[in-house]
Structures are given as structure tokens and as C-alpha cells.
Amino acid sequence: MNKLALFDCDGTMVDSQANICASMDQAFVAHGLTPPGHHKTRRIVGLSLQEAVRQLLPDQTEEQLVAAVTQSYRDGFFEMRQQGVVHEPLYDGLLGLIDRLESDGWMLGVATGKSDRGLNHVLDTHGLTSRFITLQTADRHPSKPHPAMVELAISEAGAAAETTAMIGDTTFDMEMAINAGVRPIGVDWGYHDSDELRQAGAHYVTETMDELYEALRQ
Numbered sequence: 001m002n003k004l005a006l007f008d009c010d011g012t013m014v015d016s017q018a019n020i021c022a023s024m025d026q027a028f029v030a031h032g033l034t035p036p037g038h039h040k041t042r043r044i045v046g047l048s049l050q051e052a053v054r055q056l057l058p059d060q061t062e063e064q065l066v067a068a069v070t071q072s073y074r075d076g077f078f079e080m081r082q083q084g085v086v087h088e089p090l091y092d093g094l095l096g097l098i099d100r101l102e103s104d105g106w107m108l109g110v111a112t113g114k115s116d117r118g119l120n121h122v123l124d125t126h127g128l129t130s131r132f133i134t135l136q137t138a139d140r141h142p143s144k145p146h147p148a149m150v151e152l153a154i155s156e157a158g159a160a161a162e163t164t165a166m167i168g169d170t171t172f173d174m175e176m177a178i179n180a181g182v183r184p185i186g187v188d189w190g191y192h193d194s195d196e197l198r199q200a201g202a203h204y205v206t207e208t209m210d211e212l213y214e215a216l217r218q
Contacts, residue, residue, distance in 0.1 A: 002107045004134075004159035005216060006150060006182070008168035009112035010045050011190030014088040014122055017042055019080065024056070027072035031065065033057075042191045046113045046170040048138035049073060074115075081121060088122055091189055093209030098131055100213055107157040109134035111149040111166065111176070116140075133157050145175035150182055165216055174200035185215050 010016045021042070025035040036056045044052040050070045057066060080086050101108060110132055112119055116139045123129040134156040136149035154164055166177035169190020177184035178201045186197035186205040194205045204215040 001160040001163045002158045003105060004107045004109060004154060004157045004164040005101055006109045006111050006134075006153050006164060006166045008046060008166075008170070008173045008190075009110055009114055009119060009122060010088075011169035012091075012167060012173075012187055013094055013110075014090055014126075016088040016122075017045065017191065019077065019086050019088065020045055023073050023077045023080065026076045027053075027069050028056075030072045030076075031069055033069070045191045046144055046168070046172045048113050048141075048143035049115070051143040052113070077118070086121070088125070090126055091209075097209040097213055098128075101216070102131070104217075106216070107133045107159060109136070109153045109157055111136045111144075111153055111173075113138045113144060113172075144170075144172040145179055147176055147180035150176060150180035154180075154182075167212065167216075169197075171196050171200035174202045177201070185212065187212060 007013055010020065021038045024041045028035045040056060044055050047055065050066060053070045053073065054066050098108065108131055110119060114137055116137050119135060119137050134153040136153050141148040150166060154161060161181040164182040165185050166173055166182050167185045167187065168174065169187050170192045174184040174186060174197055184202045186194070186202035188194045188205055188207050197205045206212040206215050
């Protein structure tokens with residue numbers, strides 16, 4: 001069976017919090033709502049967009065408003081991208097890690113709460129599209145922590161649950177990994193803290209790309 005290293009995107013591969021927070025603020029203001037604050041917005045990164053908005057509007061039971069704010073976020077983010085102001089830098093050392101894993105025979109994939117369009121933009125921008133054999137997004141799956149993304153990725157990569165690791169920065173990633181029966185490996189440079197990742201079931205919480213590489217070799 002192939003070995004599969006499955007990466008989350010936002011907060012794991014790229015630092016996109018500034019864009020996400022700005023777009024969420026704009027979406028709330030467009031509907032006369034008080035923006036949730038960047039700390040709260042960071043907490044929901046990784047969920048599918050509509051589920052993220054729903055959690056940021058806990059007192060709102062009207063799905064029409066949730067849907068409207070969600071669409072405003074999409075429209076605002078698309079406009080930012082068209083203007084060329086979306087900045088999603090790779091975390092230091094990621095390219096080297098990808099090289100090392102490929103040399104060791106790993107298949108690589110992505111499982112993210114981003115849309116297809118958002119993920120493709122990140123991969124195209126950084127010249128990474130050809131490096132990943134399977135791409136799973138919120139456009140085609142239930143929100144994390146549902147295991148559907150991981151399960152389809154395993155199938156597409158010719159891997160198995162026991163030969164797959166899910167790498168992420170949030171409790172949603174760790175819970176999804178556990179639900180799919182794969183190894184959950186956390187990174188501490190993203191949007192949930194290390195203790196939360198451990199409590200959610202992470203086998204390891206790594207502080208550097210070198211540590212992440214060693215954790216995958218265990």
C-alpha cells in the first residue's frame with residue numbers, strides 16, 4: 001500500500017489568516033452585523049465556509065442570513081484575489097519537506113475547508129499543483145471533522161488508513177483523522193494551540209518541518 005501524507009492548507013501549509021479575517025469582517029459589516037473579532041475567526045478556520053459562518057452566528061437561527069453572509073464572504077474574497085491583494089505565504093520549510101517526503105516514496109494530498117478555486121489558487125501561486133496526487137475540498141464534502149475527505153483521498157492515492165497521516169493545525173483536523181482511522185499529526189504554527197491538538201487526539205504536535213518529517217517516519 002502507498003504511504004499518504006495528507007495536509008490541511010490554511011494554517012498548515014500557508015498563513016492565510018489576514019485574508020480570512022479581513023473577508024469575514026467585510027461580510028459581517030455588509031449585513032449590518034458586528035464583526036466577530038479576529039480571535040473568533042481564527043478559531044473556525046478549517047471548517048467549510050457555511051459551517052464556519054454558522055458557528056460565528058450562534059444566536060442566529062435564520063439559515064437565509066447564514067447563507068447571505070457566506071456568499072458575501074465568497075464575493076469579497078474573490079474581489080481581493082482579482083485585485084491581487086490576497087497574500088498566502090508558505091510556511092518556512094514546507095517545500096523542503098515535500099521534497100524529502102517524495103524522495104521517501106510518500107504520496108501527497110490536501111484535505112481543506114477551502115473551495116476548489118481557493119485551493120487551486122494557492123497551489124498555482126506556489127507552483128505546487130503537480131506535487132499532490134489527491135485534492136479534497138469543502139466543495140465536494142461535508143465539513144470537517146467528517147471523514148469523507150480523508151476516505152476519498154486514501155482511495156485516490158491507493159493507500160490505506162494504516163498507511164495514512166493527516167497533518168493539520170486545528171482540532172477539526174485531528175478529529176477528522178481519528179474519525180477516518182488515520183494518524184493525526186498536529187503542527188503548532190497554525191490556529192489552534194498545542195494543548196488543544198493533543199486533547200483532540202494528536203499523536204504528535206510538531207514545532208518545525210524537521211520535527212514533522214521525523215513524526216511521519218515513526
